[in-house]
Amino acid sequence: MVAHVGVSYRTLQAALRRGTVTELHPGVYVASEAIPSDPAEAHAQRALAQQVRTPALVASHETAALAHGLPLLHRERVAAEPPRFTRVRGDSNRTTPLIAARPLPPAHVTDIAAGPLAGLRLTTPARTAIDLAAELE
Secondary structure, eight states, X not given: OGGGGTOOHHHHHHHHHHXXXXXXXXXXXXXXXXXXXXXXXXXXXXXXXXXXXXXXXXXXXXXXXXHHTOOOTTHHHHHHSOOOEEEETTSOSOOBTTEEEEOOOGGGEEEXXXXXXXXXXXXXXXXXXXXXXXXXX
């Protein structure tokens, strides 16, 4: 993978040791200076990095709420946690507490068109609110 951008593995490892490069997700690296100082933006950046490796994932729940700027009770705590995703049911049998598998119509998915998070696929604000409300007890 590193060869795709013209960097040798050895050069990458040296940059990681120096702290000039950070691994956001296995196999996905970014210049350390490009990591946002805002915890919510950094959380969304980690979600985007995971989507690079697993494009079928759609950021959802708290992750989508942070990216949309929706209010959350524990914003700082959520921003420090791993991103949450929804995978279209039938796409894979693999689910985890951070990856839900359920129907996700195309109309419930949007993406960020510009800026540092351009390309992040996430649930729409309305779908995000419904997903969060469905988990309330």
